[in-house]
Each structure stands twice: as C-alpha cells, then as structure tokens.
Amino acid sequence: xxxxxxxxxxxxxxxxxxxxxxxxxxxxxxxxxxxxxxxxxxxxxxxxxxxxxxxxxxxxxxxxxxxxxxxxxxxxxxxxxxxxxxxxxxxxxxxxxxxxxxxxxxxxxxxxxxxxxxxxxxxxxxxxxxxxxxxxxxxxxxxxxxxxxxxxxxxxxxxxxxxxxxxxxxxxxxxxxxxxxxxxxxxxxxxxxxxxxxxxxxxxxxxxxxxxxxxxxxxxxxxxxxxxxxxxxxxxxxxxxxxxxxxxxxxxxxxxxxxxxxxxxxxxxxxxxxxxxxxxxxxxxxxxxxxxxxxxxxxxxxxxxxxxxxxxxxxxxxxxxxxxxxxxxxxxxxxxxxxxxxxxxxxxxxxxxxxxxxxxxxxxxxxxxxxxxxxxxxxxxxxxxxxxxxxxxxxxxxxxxxxxxxxxxxxxxxxxxxxxxxxxxxxxxxxxxxxxxxxxxxxxxxxxxxxxxxxxxxxxxxxxxxxxxxxxxxxxxxxxxxxxxxxxxxxxxxxxxxxxxxxxxxxxxxxxxxxxxxxxxxxxxxxxxxxxxxxxxxxxxxxxxxxxxxxxxxxxxxxxxxxxxxxxxxxxxxxxx
Amino acid sequence: xxxxxxxxxxxxxxxxxxxxxxxxxxxxxxxxxxxxxxxxxxxxxxxxxxxxxxxxxxxxxxxxxxxxxxxxxxxxxxxxxxxxxxxxxxxxxxxxxxxxxxxxxxxxxxxxxxxxxxxxxxxxxxxxxxxxxxxxxxxxxxxxxxxxxxxxxxxxxxxxxxxxxxxxxxxxxxxxxxxxxxxxxxxxxxxxxxxxxxxxxxxxxxxxxxxxxxxxxxxxxxxxxxxxxxxxxxxxxxxxxxxxxxxxxxxxxxxxxxxxxxxxxxxxxxxxxxxxxxxxxxxxxxxxxxxxxxxxxxxxxxxxxxxxxxxxxxxxxxxxxxxxxxxxxxxxxxxxxxxxxxxxxxxxx
Numbered sequence: 001x002x003x004x005x006x007x008x009x010x011x012x013x014x015x016x017x018x019x020x021x022x023x024x025x026x027x028x029x030x031x032x033x034x035x036x037x038x039x040x041x042x043x044x045x046x047x048x049x050x051x052x053x054x055x056x057x058x059x060x061x062x063x064x065x066x067x068x069x070x071x072x073x074x075x076x077x078x079x080x081x082x083x084x085x086x087x088x089x090x091x092x093x094x095x096x097x098x099x100x101x102x103x104x105x106x107x108x109x110x111x112x113x114x115x116x117x118x119x120x121x122x123x124x125x126x127x128x129x130x131x132x133x134x135x136x137x138x139x140x141x142x143x144x145x146x147x148x149x150x151x152x153x154x155x156x157x158x159x160x161x162x163x164x165x166x167x168x169x170x171x172x173x174x175x176x177x178x179x180x181x182x183x184x185x186x187x188x189x190x191x192x193x194x195x196x197x198x199x200x201x202x203x204x205x206x207x208x209x210x211x212x213x214x215x216x217x218x219x220x221x222x223x224x225x226x227x228x229x230x231x232x233x234x235x236x237x238x239x240x241x242x243x244x245x246x247x248x249x250x251x252x253x254x255x256x257x258x259x260x261x262x263x264x265x266x267x268x269x270x271x272x273x274x275x276x277x278x279x280x281x282x283x284x285x286x287x288x289x290x291x292x293x294x295x296x297x298x299x300x301x302x303x304x305x306x307x308x309x310x311x312x313x314x315x316x317x318x319x320x321x322x323x324x325x326x327x328x329x330x331x332x333x334x335x336x337x338x339x340x341x342x343x344x345x346x347x348x349x350x351x352x353x354x355x356x357x358x359x360x361x362x363x364x365x366x367x368x369x370x371x372x373x374x375x376x377x378x379x380x381x382x383x384x385x386x387x388x389x390x391x392x393x394x395x396x397x398x399x400x401x402x403x404x405x406x407x408x409x410x411x412x413x414x415x416x417x418x419x420x421x422x423x424x425x426x427x428x429x430x431x432x433x434x435x436x437x438x439x440x441x442x443x444x445x446x447x448x449x450x451x452x453x454x455x456x457x458x459x460x461x462x463x464x465x466x467x468x469x470x471x472x473x474x475x476x477x478x479x480x481x482x483x484x485x486x487x488x489x490x491x492x493x494x495x496x497x498x499x500x501x502x503x504x505x506x507x508x509x510x511x512x513x514x515x516x517x518x519x520x521x522x523x524x525x526x527x528x529x530x531x532x533x534x535x536x537x538x539x540x541x542x543x544x545x546x547x548x549x550x551x552x553x554x555x556x557x558x559x560x561x562x563x564x565x566x567x568x569x570x571x572x573x574x575x576x577x
Numbered sequence: 578x579x580x581x582x583x584x585x586x587x588x589x590x591x592x593x594x595x596x597x598x599x600x601x602x603x604x605x606x607x608x609x610x611x612x613x614x615x616x617x618x619x620x621x622x623x624x625x626x627x628x629x630x631x632x633x634x635x636x637x638x639x640x641x642x643x644x645x646x647x648x649x650x651x652x653x654x655x656x657x658x659x660x661x662x663x664x665x666x667x668x669x670x671x672x673x674x675x676x677x678x679x680x681x682x683x684x685x686x687x688x689x690x691x692x693x694x695x696x697x698x699x700x701x702x703x704x705x706x707x708x709x710x711x712x713x714x715x716x717x718x719x720x721x722x723x724x725x726x727x728x729x730x731x732x733x734x735x736x737x738x739x740x741x742x743x744x745x746x747x748x749x750x751x752x753x754x755x756x757x758x759x760x761x762x763x764x765x766x767x768x769x770x771x772x773x774x775x776x777x778x779x780x781x782x783x784x785x786x787x788x789x790x791x792x793x794x795x796x797x798x799x800x801x802x803x804x805x806x807x808x809x810x811x812x813x814x815x816x817x818x819x820x821x822x823x824x825x826x827x828x829x830x831x832x833x834x835x836x837x838x839x840x841x842x843x844x845x846x847x848x849x850x851x852x853x854x855x856x857x858x859x860x861x862x863x864x865x866x867x868x869x870x871x872x873x874x875x876x877x878x879x880x881x882x883x884x885x886x887x888x889x890x891x892x893x894x895x896x897x898x899x900x901x902x903x904x905x906x907x908x909x910x911x912x913x914x915x916x917x918x919x920x921x922x923x924x925x926x
Binding site for chain 1 (some may be wrong): 741
C-alpha cells in the first residue's frame with residue numbers, strides 16, 4: 001500500500017498516461033462509485049435499524065405495562081365465621097372457606113351504599129378471582145390471621161386495571177366555580193349553582209351534538225338524488241329531521257340537555273362522594289348518587305369530571321369508574337410488579353395469566369432438541385466431511401440434506417404426527433415429541449454448518465497430526481474437531497433459535513393448546529413461548545394484548561440468554577493461529 | 578463430554594419409554610377455536626376446584642377436532658371435542674365405525690355471527706339478501722342469469738345504502754365461522770332473492786354452488802383465524818366490515834358496532850332466542866367410555882352445564898357466551914347426570 005502511494009510520478013509505464021484528463025476522470029468516477037456504494041450501504045443499515053427500532057419500541061411500549069398490576073389495598077377482616085365456621089383450624093376446612101365473602105365485606109365497608117344485587121355484583125367484579133385465591137393462600141400459610149384485620153393487597157380485575165392505567169387520559173377534571181346547593185337525595189338530586197356553574201360543561205355537551213349532526217349530514221350526502229327510490233326518500237326525510245332537531249338543540253345555548261349513555265359521562269365529585277349528572281342546564285343539573293357525599297346542603301368545593309368515552313363504549317360503567325376514582329383518591333390503590341406473570345401458567349383471566357408454563361415448556365423442548373441433534377448432527381458432519389468416500393451416493397446424500405433444510409416446517413409436524421404419535425404412541429402435547437420434531441427440523445442446518453466449520457480448519461493441522469503418526473480418527477477428534485467447535489456452536493445456536501420460534505410443526509402434535517399446569521417432565525403436556533404468544537393474540541379480552549407483547553419480550557429475553565451463552569462458549573473454545 | 582452425552586441419551590430413552598402406555602390422568606379436549614375461549618374457562622375452573630389436573634384444551638378447528646375425536650376409544654384419543662356446529666351424520670357414522678359408540682352431546686350456549694364496523698360511521702342495517710349480493714361470487718344479472726358479482730359499492734346493491742366501497746374482512750375456509758357464514762347468512766340470503774329462488778326449484782346444484790362460493794376479486798379479504806386482527810383493521814378503515822363471533826363484538830364495544838341483520842340487532846337476547854338470523858348453537862361432545870377412566874371427565878361435564886357456569890349471569894356469560902335458556906339448560910343437566918348418549922337421529926348431513 002505505502003509503496004504505491006509513494007511511487008514517484010515520473011516513473012510511468014510505457015503507453016499509459018496516468019496524468020491525462022481521461023485517466024483523472026476515470027479515477028474520479030471510481031471514487032464516486034465507491035462513495036455511492038458506501039452511502040447506499042449505510043442507508044440499508046439505517047433502514048434495517050429503523051425497522052428494528054420501531055418493532056422493539058412498539059413491543060416494549062405495549063408489553064412493559066403487563067409487568068405491572070394494580071391492586072386495592074383494603075382492610076380485610078378475617079372473620080372466623082366465614083372462613084372457619086367449624087372452628088377446627090384444619091387446612092382442609094380452611095381451604096373450603098368463603099374467601100369471596102371476605103373480599104365482598106372489605107369492599108362493602110368502603111362503599112356501603114352499594115346495596116342492590118346488580119350493584120353489588122358490579123362491585124365484586126372489580127376485584128379479580130385471583131385475590132380470593134391469594135387470601136386463601138395467606139390463611140393457609142398463616143392460620144393466625146383468622147379473627148384479625150389486616151391491610152391486604154387485592155388484585156383488580158383486568159377491566160378495572162385497564163381503567164386505572166388510562167385514568168389520566170380518560171378523565172378530564174374541572175374545578176367547580178361558586179357554591180353549589182344540593183337538594184334531594186339518592187336518585188333525584190338537584191344541583192343548583194349560582195353564576196352559570198355548569199355553562200362550560202353544557203357548551204361542551206353541545207359540541208358533541210354538533211359532531212353527531214356532522215355524521216348525519218355526511219350520511220345524507222352519500223344518498224342518491226331525491227325521487228329515485230321510495231326507500232331512499234323515507235331515509236332522507238328521517239335523517240333530515242334528526243339533523244334539524246339536533247340543530248335546534250345546538251342553537252338554543254341555554255336549553256338543558258339530557259345526558260344518555262351514548263354521550264360522554266359527566267360526574268360531580270363532592271369531597272368523598274360522586275354524583276352522576278342526568279340532565280344539565282346552565283345553572284342547574286339533575287343527578288343521581290353513585291357514592292353518597294357527606295351530608296350538607298351548600299358545597300363550596302366541588303369538581304366536574306368528564307369521562308370522554310360514552311358509557312356504552314366502555315368496559316367499566318360509571319358506577320365502577322366512580323368507585324375506582326374514589327379508591328384512588330383515598331390512596332387505596334397501588335401499582336406493583338406483576339410477579340404472577342412469571343410464576344403462573346396460562347389462565348383465561350388476563351390478570352392471572354403467566355408465562356412460566358410456556359417458558360419451561362420451551363426449555364424442556366429445546367433441551368430434547370439439543371441433546372438429540374448436536375451429537376447426531378456433528379457425527380454426521382464429521383463422517384461426511386472426513387471419512388465418507390466421495391461417490392455418487394454421498395453426493396446424493398449431500399443434495400438431500402441441503403434440500404431438507406428448505407422443507408416447510410409444517411411437513412415435519414405431519415411427520416411427527418404419523419411417526420411419533422401414531423406409530424410410536426408417544427403422548428400428545430409433550431415436549432418430548434416437540435423436541436423430536438424440532439430436532440428433525442434443525443438437523444440439516446446443524447449438519448451443513450458443522451461441515452462448513454470442519455472444512456474451514458486449515459488442512460495443515462490435520463496433515464501435521466498425521467505426519468507425527470496419529471491415526472485418521474485421532475487427527476480428526478484431537479485436532480480438527482476442537483478447532484471447528486466455535487463454528488459448530490454458531491451453527492447449533494442458529495438452529496436452536498430457529499427451533500425456539502417454531503409454531504407450525506407443533507400444531508400437528510397438539511402443543512397448540514390451553515395448558516395451565518406447569519410441566520415438570522418431558523412427557524407432560526406443555527406448550528412453548530411462540531405458541532403462547534399466538535394463543536393470547538387470538539383471545540377476545542383486551543388485556544391479553546399487553547400480555548401478548550409481554551410474552552414477546554420474554555421470548556426475546558430467552559433468545560438473548562441463549563445467544564449470550566453461545567458467545568461465552570465460543571470464546572472458551574476459540575483458538576487463533 | 579462423551580460420557581455426558583451417552584447418559585443424556587439414555588435418560589431421554591428411559592423417559593420416553595416410561596411415558597408410553599401409562600394411563601392418562603388429564604382430560605384432553607380438541608376442536609373449534611370458537612368454543613375454545615369458553616371450554617378453557619371451564620377447564621381452568623375445574624383445575625382450581627375439583628382437585629384434578631387442569632384439562633388440556635387444543636384449538637384444532639371443528640372439523641379437525643371431529644376427526645381426532647372419532648378416531649377411537651382409548652387414552653391416546655381425546656376425551657371430548659368442541660364444535661361450533663352440530664355433529665354431522667357422516668361424522669357420527671365414522672365415530673360408530675371406530676368404536677366411539679356412546680357420545681354425550683352438550684349444547685353449551687349460543688354464538689352470533691356478527692358483521693361489525695367502525696363506530697366512526699352511523700349505524701347500518703342490511704338484509705341477508707344484501708349481504709349475499711355483496712359477497713357472492715356470482716349474482717343474478719338483470720335478466721336473472723348468474724353473472725360475476727359487479728357490485729363495488731353498497732348503493733349499487735340498494736340505493737338506500739351508503740355510497741361506500743364494499744370491503745369485507747372475514748374468516749378463511751378452514752374456520753367453523755366460515756361454515757356459519759355460508760349456512761346462516763348466504764344460503765338464506767340467496768333464498769330471499771326471487772331469481773335464485775326460481776333457480777333453487779329448477780337447478781338445486783347451481784343454487785348450492787351460488788351460496789357456497791365467495792367472490793375472489795379482493796372485495797372479500799380472508800383475515801385469518803385471528804379475530805383481533807380484524808378488529809384492528811376495522812378501527813383503521815371505517816369503510817370495512819368485519820365478520821366474527823359475538824364475543825369479539827361485546828369485548829370491543831368501544832371500537833366497533835354491529836350491523837342489524839334483517840332488522841335485528843345482534844345482542845344477547847336476540848341471539849339466545851335465535852331471533853338474530855345469524856346465531857348458532859355451540860356444542861361439546863364427550864366420550865361416555867372415557868368417564869371413569871380419565872379422572873374428572875364427569876365433573877368436567879357437570880361443571881360446563883352447571884348453573885354457575887352456563888346459566889344467565891354465570892361466568893361463561895361474562896366471557897361472551899350467550900347462555901342457553903333455563904329449560905334447555907335443565908335438560909342438558911339431566912343429560913349429563915344420566916350420561917345420555919346421542920342416538921344419531923336428526924343430525925345434519
């Protein structure tokens with residue numbers, strides 16, 4: 001390099017003029033081509049990085065919330081009459097106790113006005129069935145709790161949890177101006193405020209009317225011209241009348257508005273209580289009581305809460321929203337790390353569902369795959385590379401191995417169904433069968449990578465060994481194989497990563513299934529991480545979407561650990577020459 | 578290294594041989610992906626309360642489930658199958674031939690096939706004939722003969738419908754929901770159209786072909802088995818109409834609304850009375866021969882039809898299953914108590 005750079009310009013080859021304009025032009029062109037290629041390469045890297053970053057950010061944004069849960073910290077009275085009516089303190093009896101009643105009582109003490117059956121059911125529904133199991137576990141672990149009152153964390157149901165997560169975006173707060181006179185009680189409360197206390201809220205509800213009118217007019221515009229069809233004409237008149245009546249309501253800025261469950265809900269928070277407005281005027285509003293405030297007729301401090309999403313469009317109704325809001329106000333809610341997600345198996349309750357079963361299932365399956373395909377794959381590669389005679393048969397074998405690497409994975413699943421399940425009678429859904437099928441799937445990859453690694457060892461190493469009298473086998477096993485090990489391991493890890501992400505072949509052998517119990521052996525029913533992701537993504541409950549993203553994060557973490565292990569192992573075996 | 582490998586291999590071999598012929602202590606259910614969300618809830622409940630292992634529930638599709646179920650009696654075959662339609666006569670015969678003689682049939686609830694679209698648009702009502710005209714591959718032309726479906730916008734079908742392009746996202750042919758779309762909506766829709774009714778009388782085969790085929794010109798998009806994906810697409814595309822089970826509509830009320838079909842809105846009441854034209858019954862089939870062999874199978878059946886699960890207000894209703902009326906539930910409970918086997922009469926072809 002330095003020699004050419006320092007070559008004096010005077011010595012020129014005969015007939016070639018490096019200093020001519022054409023030559024300089026050519027040189028410039030070559031530099032430009034190189035710069036262009038560099039820029040393109042950089043662009044390609046940046047585009048790939050952008051896609052990857054987008055994917056990661058999206059998954060993390062959706063998945064990280066699933067690592068946290070909301071709980072109500074309520075005082076639970078471990079009433080002996082409910083959980084140990086016989087007074088035996090016998091674990092079998094304690095298991096049978098009515099722990100749901102403890103939760104109910106704790107909620108009732110916060111919201112005594114929830115009396116009729118429907119409301120009480122809604123109140124119960126706020127807390128997950130997992131909280132009941134938690135209380136049972138707590139009592140079984142420590143029977144001394146019976147008869148005492150303790151502050152216990154009670155897990156919220158997934159709907160309540162979602163509401164608390166989005167509370168700040170769902171609810172807008174406005175401090176009320178001027179004193180408010182409260183008349184009447186329970187379902188017929190009248191709120192009178194001097195100086196147009198509700199004017200802003202009324203104006204806001206009129207803007208929602210305007211939105212509805214725009215939608216009607218838009219629909220009207222899509223109808224064909226009048227007079228073409230009787231059905232169209234009736235529809236046109238209907239739409240026009242609806243739009244006109246809405247227009248009239250908008251025009252009269254002071255006319256009171258009735259609020260239905262199709263409009264955003266307006267709640268009035270008075271101290272520790274919440275009222276729901278059913279009809280709103282500029283100075284006066286009719287309301288029903290959701291949570292009774294402290295008695296008093298003239299209130300100076302109050303605020304208006306607007307829930308922008310109409311009640312029909314929400315999973316939690318106004319009543320539950322009000323309870324959750326008050327619980328949060330009283331400081332009785334907490335956000336904590338969701339350890340369940342890593343301790344539990346699958347569940348149909350999003351707040352109880354965990355990834356542990358699938359994680360262990362994946363580990364067991366991959367263990368079977370690894371134990372099978374590394375020895376077989378490496379042995380096959382050594383034989384083919386070092387010992388097998390080169391003839392048409394081994395050529396054919398080689399072509400077939402290469403082809404096998406490109407066979408769609410579902411085919412291996414069908415093979416597994418026919419051979420391992422039907423012919424060998426192995427159990428369905430077992431990591432053993434999954435591992436066998438995946439071993440078949442990744443074997444070609446490992447053989448090909450191992451052969452390449454063996455081929456890359458300089459022949460001089462083997463020749464030196466043979467030269468000092470080693471047998472062929474000794475030369476291969478003592479000298480070539482150790483040097484090829486890093487390459488073989490890279491191939492194995494690529495194969496394993498491939499196996500970790502497969503779902504299609506597992507469908508046929510019954511691993512795409514709802515499995516709650518955490519597998520303890522390779523013959524027990526289990527599922528794997530990608531299947532768990534697939535199954536959760538297909539469930540109707542909204543909260544499962546964040547679980548899905550959470551499971552993806554766990555899968556990526558698993559992959560990262562596997563790759564890190566491979567890097568460390570490779571370092572240990574790596575040798576330079 | 579080598580000794581480690583050989584021990585590991587030996588361990589694998591040993592483990593695999595021990596698990597072979599052992600009796601099964603865990604219930605296995607296969608079948609419909611529509612019933613899967615409900616059967617799994619019952620399975621989980623059973624695992625929590627009945628002191629048996631939580632049953633394993635696979636999602637294989639109704640047809641695939643029937644095949645596995647009818648393969649035979651024994652621990653290597655599933656104990657039950659979910660179905661989003663009734664067992665067909667042919668499937669019953671296969672079962673009988675393979676020794677699955679006594680089958681207990683549980684009607685567990687209803688599901689409504691709903692057409693839904695974004696809340697951004699005003700409500701919409703369609704008749705089944707209009708749905709047929711929007712989705713069928715061939716529709717009657719002006720002269721009554723079948724021509725390739727020319728309809729691109731809704732107001733081409735009926736001028737009172739909005740002037741929006743027809744875009745429908747629905748289930749692929751492997752799905753039980755797709756069967757229901759053909760049988761509950763398109764067949765009846767074709768029947769409402771005079772030209773096709775005439776065709777039914779003259780050429781039954783051509784009529785059947787008409788409602789069994791869906792257009793392939795890009796207007797109907799097969800959205801895969803994942804109904805959540807359909808909901809997401811409906812949110813981003815207000816023109817599109819999605820087809821899925823009622824539980825997804827109920828769970829996503831904040832984003833999508835149901836289309837009134839033949840003037841009837843899809844809701845719990847209209848579906849459970851079968852007034853909503855596209856409602857269907859959901860079934861679970863169990864093998865009587867496995868009761869007593871696989872622990873907890875009888876308890877599983879009792880739990881599924883128990884009042885706290887299947888009745889009005891039960892936990893299955895909270896998961897979106899439309900419950901069966903009281904009288905019918907009592908009948909199911911009696912069937913389960915006596916393990917009454919089905920006779921195979923009156924099954925659809």
